[in-house]
Amino acid sequence: MRFVSTVLAALLIVCSAGAAERSAPPLNGAMRNFSLIDPPRPAPAQGFEDASGRTLTLEDFAGKVVLVNFWATWCVPCVKEMPALDRLAKRLASPDFALVAISQDRGGISVVAPFLDKLGTANIAAYLDAKGSFARALGIRGLPTTLLLDRQGHAVGAYVGAAEWDAPEAEALIRHFMAPDRSAPPRGGVVKTSG
Numbered sequence: 001m002r003f004v005s006t007v008l009a010a011l012l013i014v015c016s017a018g019a020a021e022r023s024a025p026p027l028n029g030a031m032r033n034f035s036l037i038d039p040p041r042p043a044p045a046q047g048f049e050d051a052s053g054r055t056l057t058l059e060d061f062a063g064k065v066v067l068v069n070f071w072a073t074w075c076v077p078c079v080k081e082m083p084a085l086d087r088l089a090k091r092l093a094s095p096d097f098a099l100v101a102i103s104q105d106r107g108g109i110s111v112v113a114p115f116l117d118k119l120g121t122a123n124i125a126a127y128l129d130a131k132g133s134f135a136r137a138l139g140i141r142g143l144p145t146t147l148l149l150d151r152q153g154h155a156v157g158a159y160v161g162a163a164e165w166d167a168p169e170a171e172a173l174i175r176h177f178m179a180p181d182r183s184a185p186p187r188g189g190v191v192k193t194s195g
Contacts, residue, residue: 025157025176030167033159040154043068043147046137048102051109051126058153061098065177066149067165069101070129070140073115077162078144082121087166088174089123096151096178102127104135104143150177 027034047055058066069085071078082101089099101124103112112126129135138147138155146159156177164170 026169026172029169030164031159031169031173033161033163034148034157034173035159036157037155040150040156043149043153043155044134044137046134048134049128049130051113051128053109056127058100058149061100061149062153063151064096064098065151065174066098066100066153067174068147068149069099070104070135070143070145071101072104072143073111074105075143079119081144081162081165082116082119082124084164084166086119086121086123088170091166091171092174092178093123097174099124100127101125102129102134104129104132106130148174148177 025036027036043058045057045059047057050056058068067085067088069081071082073079085099085101092099103126105111105128108128108130109126112128116124116126142160144160144162146163146165147155148157148159150156
């Protein structure tokens with residue numbers, strides 16, 4: 001009986017360690033400057049526009065992991081990272097993921113659409129925040145800034161500055177939050193619920 005108790009205790013420790021490893025997002029390489037938001041916070045209900053002028057909120061992407069990128073055509077680091085965002089969006093294209101690249105250009109769609117066409121970013125849809133009200137609601141202070149939202153619409157982390165979004169580390173970070181068990185405690189292990 002003592003042997004069984006020892007084996008069970010060892011299994012609980014292993015399961016516990018596995019659950020902890022699964023719950024910690026990978027923050028290395030290209031994502032070493034990604035900052036986790038702890039605890040995650042709900043995204044504001046403030047609106048922004050799509051290319052047709054329709055007002056959207058992040059609730060329109062409910063159930064998806066969303067990478068929200070704030071950028072502008074005049075922002076050199078933003079322009080530099082757009083092709084990498086495009087490649088990431090192509091690789092992660094699925095009903096579980098959305099890239100929402102929100103331009104801060106005051107000229108609106110007449111400036112943004114030709115710019116994206118010229119860059120050849122076929123996987124980046126044009127979203128607009130010409131007055132900057134959505135960026136202000138999120139506390140965005142510089143461009144580019146990128147937020148990652150989980151399936152429940154909570155901001156789980158941010159990256160300030162240009163990033164290598166097509167790097168394997170960026171994809172691994174996003175896939176971490178796309179995993180089916182991210183909205184519920186891991187199964188089969190001991191889950192710490194307090195203190």
